[in-house]
Amino acid sequence: MAILEANHIEKHFGSTKVLKDVSLSLEEGNALAIIGSSGSGKTTLLRCLNFLEIPNAGTISVKGETLFDASLSAKEWEKDIRKKRLHFGMVFQSFNLFPQYTALENVTLAEKLLAEEKPDFKKNKKEIFHAIEEHGKELLRQMGLESRMGHYPHQLSGGQQQRVAIARALALQPDILCFDEPTSALDPELTGEVLKVIRGLADRKTTMIIVTHEMAFARDVADRIIFMDDGVIVEQGDARQVIDNPVEERTKQFLARYTQG
Amino acid sequence: MIWTVTQALLNGLITTFEIFIFTLALALPFGLILAFGAMSRVKILRYFVQVLVWIIRGTPLMLQLIVMFYGPGMLGLNIWSGDEAGRIAATVVAFSINYACYFSVIFKGGIEGVPAGQREAGEVLGMTKSQIFFRVTLLQMVKRVVPPMSNEIITLVKDTALARTIAAYELTFAGYSFMKSAGLVWPLFYTGVFYLAFVGVLTLLFGYFEKKLSYFR
Ligand SMILES: Nc1ncnc2c1ncn2[C@@H]1O[C@H](COP(=O)(O)OP(=O)(O)O)[C@@H](O)[C@H]1O
């Protein structure tokens, strides 16, 4: 069974329809890449999944549990919205690290705040915080940042900042990790280190949705690819299939622009 | 003579200091309320703040002070007692409204200057609204607000001299009184030393805050 099912998602901003009946599903341990020209609604789709935007129609369920249903009242589905958000992790195009915290603090902040709400927190505060910090350090090591844990975001390169952001998103162990053009804000020579980290996550069967303009990367790393245009899914399928042998005319035109360079 | 003058000026300095402190104590929270009003979803509230800020920034503070002191009496409302305390109270109220308007513009800029992505990053990490405010955005706002606020607060020190207009016995009035009574000009010049010392201390204080907040960007 699919870990994520989003059905008939619609999103309007005023009179502009940005998402028109978008449905997708994702298998556990799979990576899904979303491609498409700018303005096609990719970011809005990820923001809907993370409840940063509220869809006007549709349903979202994870592991069989319905997290969102547009036919329910806001009050009904907003219950436990914080908990629902934790099913998803989000890596933003512009990192959005907290500037006043070190790399390690960025990674551990949310976990510590969640721990404070647990009943046994007061009694075992020291042990709990210690465990969280060890976990954060381990994640930063995985990102190749063991020597940068005490650095503030402004002391890090873009590629390092984005890797901290990935560690931060992983810290709460989301079921599905979303990336919104994780390398688009980086200098070309820094994209490689971030793509390598994401590739490593895919190798470890992390369930992911990656919005990207790196076609070769999408073809290699993703299991499936969705091509979006003007708020609809035009084509989807096996990653190599979509990149190498697209069926739809619009997909062909879009990909042609990339292969021409 | 210098000792007599110094004593008189120190007396005036106390009033100057009182006007300064009370104005700050009122204008800071009132300014924050106005900033929230200016960003409110309620249209009337936004318009109210806009009009207030327009009036306050569009007229001289001296005029506002005179209206505040004499206005109520002309309407038959004698809210200010005729003594020194009444003059200081009228000054503090007029100054507080004036400075709250300037502060509100600074606060609004500080609040809106924190990128939306900061709040969103907190939201997707499951933080509550108050956790996001206190742990993520507040310090970034403070950092943005300190430099323009220090400018305004230093201006306030010098604006206290306007209280002389309604005969409040502050530092400049204390210096000026020697010109009238003894024909001496130098006591007025001498007040400059006190203003410089006052502003000097504030400058050091704000420099310290800015340095404290310089560890991040
Ligand atoms: N908050 C918003 N208000 C109005 N229009 C928006 C908003 N967010 C996105 N849009 C519009 O929705 C469309 C899709 O945007 P987006 O999801 O960012 O596309 P992509 O990520 O594929 O470039 C664009 O035309 C954009 O202008």
Ligand SMILES: [Mg+2]
């Ligand atoms: Mg986008």
